[in-house]
Amino acid sequence: MNFKRNLNSWTINIVLIVFLISIPIFIIYTGLLGGDSPTWDHITYNLLPQYIANTTALAIGTVVLTLCFGTLTAWLVAAYDFPLRRQLSWLLVLPLTIPTYIAAYAYSGLFEYTGPIFSLLRNNFGIESAGINVRNIYGAIFVISAVLYPYVYIAARASFLVDSGRLFEAARTLGSTPFSNFWRIVLPVSRPAIVAGLSLVVMEVLNEYGAVKYYGISTFTTGIFRAWFSLEDLQAAIYLSAILMTFVFTLIIAERLQRGRKQFKSGSDSLPLGRYKLNGSQKYLALAACIIPFTAGFILPIIQLLYWATFTFGKVIRDDIGKLIANSFSLSFIAALICVIASVLLVYSVRLSRNNKSEIFSKIASLGYSIPGAAMAVGIMMTTLFIDQVFLRSINLSTGLILTGSMFALLYAYVVRYLAVGYNPIDSGFRKITLSLTEVSQTLGVSPLRSLFSINLPLLKPALWSALLLVFVDVMKELPLTLILRPFNFETLATRAFRYANDEMVPESAPVSLVIIATALIPIILLNRKINQVQ
Amino acid sequence: MANVRIQGIYHRYIVNSFELNIEHLEVGDGQIVALIGESGCGKTTLLRVIAGLECPSKGSIKIGDKDVCNQSIFLPPEKRNVGLVFQDNALFPHLTVKKNIEFGIKNLAIQDRKLHFEEILELTNLGDFLDRYPHELSGGQQQRVALARALVCKPNVLLLDEPFSNMDEPLKVKLRAEIKTLITNTKTTTLLVSHDIRDAFAVADSIVILRDGKIEQVGTEQELKNKPQNNYVQELVNTNQV
Numbered sequence: 123m124n125f126k127r128n129l130n131s132w133t134i135n136i137v138l139i140v141f142l143i144s145i146p147i148f149i150i151y152t153g154l155l156g157g158d159s160p161t162w163d164h165i166t167y168n169l170l171p172q173y174i175a176n177t178t179a180l181a182i183g184t185v186v187l188t189l190c191f192g193t194l195t196a197w198l199v200a201a202y203d204f205p206l207r208r209q210l211s212w213l214l215v216l217p218l219t220i221p222t223y224i225a226a227y228a229y230s231g232l233f234e235y236t237g238p239i240f241s242l243l244r245n246n247f248g249i250e251s252a253g254i255n256v257r258n259i260y261g262a263i264f265v266i267s268a269v270l271y272p273y274v275y276i277a278a279r280a281s282f283l284v285d286s287g288r289l290f291e292a293a294r295t296l297g298s299t300p301f302s303n304f305w306r307i308v309l310p311v312s313r314p315a316i317v318a319g320l321s322l323v324v325m326e327v328l329n330e331y332g333a334v335k336y337y338g339i340s341t342f343t344t345g346i347f348r349a350w351f352s353l354e355d356l357q358a359a360i361y362l363s364a365i366l367m368t369f370v371f372t373l374i375i376a377e378r379l380q381r382g383r384k385q386f387k388s389g390s391d392s393l394p395l396g397r398y399k400l401n402g403s404q405k406y407l408a409l410a411a412c413i414i415p416f417t418a419g420f421i422l423p424i425i426q427l428l429y430w431a432t433f434t435f436g437k438v439i440r441d442d443i444g445k446l447i448a449n450s451f452s453l454s455f456i457a458a459l460i461c462v463i464a465s466v467l468l469v470y471s472v473r474l475s476r477n478n479k480s481e482i483f484s485k486i487a488s489l490g491y492s493i494p495g496a497a498m499a500v501g502i503m504m505t506t507l508f509i510d511q512v513f514l515r516s517i518n519l520s521t522g523l524i525l526t527g528s529m530f531a532l533l534y535a536y537v538v539r540y541l542a543v544g545y546n547p548i549d550s551g552f553r554k555i556t557l558s559l560t561e562v563s564q565t566l567g568v569s570p571l572r573s574l575f576s577i578n579l580p581l582l583k584p585a586l587w588s589a590l591l592l593v594f595v596d597v598m599k600e601l602p603l604t605l606i607l608r609p610f611n612f613e614t615l616a617t618r619a620f621r622y623a624n625d626e627m628v629p630e631s632a633p634v635s636l637v638i639i640a641t642a643l644i645p646i647i648l649l650n651r652k653i654n655q656v657q
Numbered sequence: 658m659a660n661v662r663i664q665g666i667y668h669r670y671i672v673n674s675f676e677l678n679i680e681h682l683e684v685g686d687g688q689i690v691a692l693i694g695e696s697g698c699g700k701t702t703l704l705r706v707i708a709g710l711e712c713p714s715k716g717s718i719k720i721g722d723k724d725v726c727n728q729s730i731f732l733p734p735e736k737r738n739v740g741l742v743f744q745d746n747a748l749f750p751h752l753t754v755k756k757n758i759e760f761g762i763k764n765l766a767i768q769d770r771k772l773h774f775e776e777i778l779e780l781t782n783l784g785d786f787l788d789r790y791p792h793e794l795s796g797g798q799q800q801r802v803a804l805a806r807a808l809v810c811k812p813n814v815l816l817l818d819e820p821f822s823n824m825d826e827p828l829k830v831k832l833r834a835e836i837k838t839l840i841t842n843t844k845t846t847t848l849l850v851s852h853d854i855r856d857a858f859a860v861a862d863s864i865v866i867l868r869d870g871k872i873e874q875v876g877t878e879q880e881l882k883n884k885p886q887n888n889y890v891q892e893l894v895n896t897n898q899v
Binding site: 577 | 733736740760810
């Protein structure tokens with residue numbers, strides 16, 4: 123009886139959204155049961171060892187580098203006073219606006235024989251050099267780390283300021299040195315936050331396609347592409363995706379476990395660390411330590427892209443950049459809108475059902491974000507194929523492929539992958555609105571749906587905007603899902619940049635890349651302004 | 658206006674295994690009843706059950722002639738026509754006082770709306786504040802807006818959750834008198850919840866003592882003082898505060 127009375131349209135919303143999000147993720151495992159893979163033996167003997175070795179090396183390399191870049195800069199900015207500290211504290215985030223594949227293209231040009239660096243040396247200083255070939259795994263590790271370290275930086279800095287602020291001050295009054303404080307107190311307390319930042323880096327590395335493809339490194343993701351499109355063996359792609367996803371799930375569980383039972387929150391509110399003063403030369407050392415990663419991750423790639431753009435801009439403009447921008451913007455906007463609507467429905471339904479287990483829903487909603495794009499593309503394809511061939515055909519609606527290879531499949535994939543990006547700001551926005559506002563409007567005879575529109579949404583406006591913007595930018599930058607699932611002949615800015623680069627027309631990719639980066643800068647600048655206003 | 662009849666309500670929280678178990682409780686038409694008890698005794702939960710914000714595992718509730726909750730029916734809050742004033746008032750922060758009060762008025766017949774709005778406005782003395790936002794009002798004024806917003810819908814029963822908490826003593830005394838007048842003038846059946854028995858003595862016709870989810874005693878101030886059913890009630894009545 124109780125169950126039936128509690129079963130209302132809001133509960134159905136939750137079940138429906140969670141179901142739609144999780145099918146493409148879990149359907150891959152059903153694929154393990156069926157079908158023959160003609161090339162699987164070939165893949166396991168000749169390719170799989172290489173995929174595993176390269177993917178692991180790439181992951182470990184970037185983890186080490188981003189850990190160094192990210193924690194060092196975060197610690198300097200949080201605990202020391204040096205010139206330009208305030209500016210650098212947000213400039214250090216900017217490399218996140220550069221998609222890894224674009225950074226990879228820029229870096230390969232930067233260190234070429236004909237690139238700006240060696241041309242400068244040759245023409246002005248008479249230094250002859252063949253250039254440096256960065257198109258290998260070491261180059262890839264460096265380039266990916268240079269643009270992904272902000273994930274660690276953001277997590278570490280927040281944790282240094284909030285979690286360990288007061289503990290650190292207590293340690294200072296006990297007279298220990300800054301260095302020993304860092305190792306004995308700050309780092310252990312902030313470890314969970316740093317590991318969370320690092321796990322985002324690993325997810326991005328596993329998702330990586332454009333950069334490793336261009337640098338000629340075979341990873342799981344390029345393997346899925348190859349099995350599917352070159353070997354035309356979807357079953358092998360399913361096997362590879364299942365292995366990759368199992369690895370990701372293990373990682374997620376390990377990350378949860380490392381937090382353990384320990385309570386890392388010190389309970390004090392955010393308290394800015396009293397900053398250490400540095401003397402003359404130390405000041406500039408700290409400044410240099412922060413400027414180097416920022417330069418490597420943002421300034422250098424931008425310089426190279428601008429340099430290329432000066433002589434390819436006209437040509438690309440004459441092509442169809444307008445159409446590409448329209449495609450990218452409309453696609454990103456629709457995907458962002460769906461993510462925001464789905465998040466609002468999900469969070470609001472969980473609130474109304476008064477379920478304390480809402481944490482579970484946020485976990486499921488955010489699952490898609492950790493699934494590498496190529497694997498998720500396989501899952502989406504299996505889902506839409508199933509609907510097309512089994513469901514729609516059985517009711518005689520279709521004899522072919524309606525959903526598969528359509529805009530629907532692509533949008534579906536974006537929503538599954540980026541729901542978490544919209545869910546988080548909307549969830550925390552809702553937490554600031556007390557439930558009693560909805561309850562009181564119910565007792566005043568207003569249905570929950572109407573009070574969603576008249577009470578909750580107006581109060582939620584800032585959160586809605588930031589959710590929309592964040593998803594929008596992420597979809598703009600997305601590459602592997604778009605490459606696989608886009609309708610035939612449909613191109614976005616990202617896929618065009620990829621195509622130019624892989625057709626050995628890298629300079630032509632620059633103007634397109636700059637548009638993506640410029641768009642990605644918008645939310646960072648807006649958010650930074652908001653933070654400054656608060657301060 | 659209507660009476661409220663509660664029969665055999667049982668509600669259990671799995672999280673802290675708290676149980677609410679009300680065998681019988683009746684609030685007469687136009688009566689003011691106070692629910693008194695320590696924090697955690699289930700008084701707010703009972704209020705939420707009556708409002709329809711919690712669904713009890715067992716039992717029935719009747720408001721007037723209407724069954725709002727029994728084995729087969731569970732009316733959602735928006736269909737019950739109860740007015741609930743939350744402890745924090747829950748005023749809509751983005752709406753003016755006028756918009757707040759008018760929020761639920763659409764459920765009244767069109768010809769009644771204006772007249773009733775004016776009437777409530779006069780009773781609550783809010784005429785000068787209609788264009789203000791909630792954060793521009795004092796605590797007492799905010800509460801009057803919350804009351805006006807509930808009363809303007811002509812609720813069958815008015816539910817007040819800790820209306821006098823977070824207030825200093827002089828203000829409490831003033832507001833008790835205000836609320837009493839307001840309720841009596843509108844002849845609204847009222848159930849109010851408090852941890853302070855002096856609130857009950859000041860405004861209620863009948864007092865319900867609640868402890869660990871069960872009713873200890875029901876009676877008027879005189880009855881409780883003269884014939885307390887047990888030591889708990891006696892102590893409560895004599896110390897004047899829970």
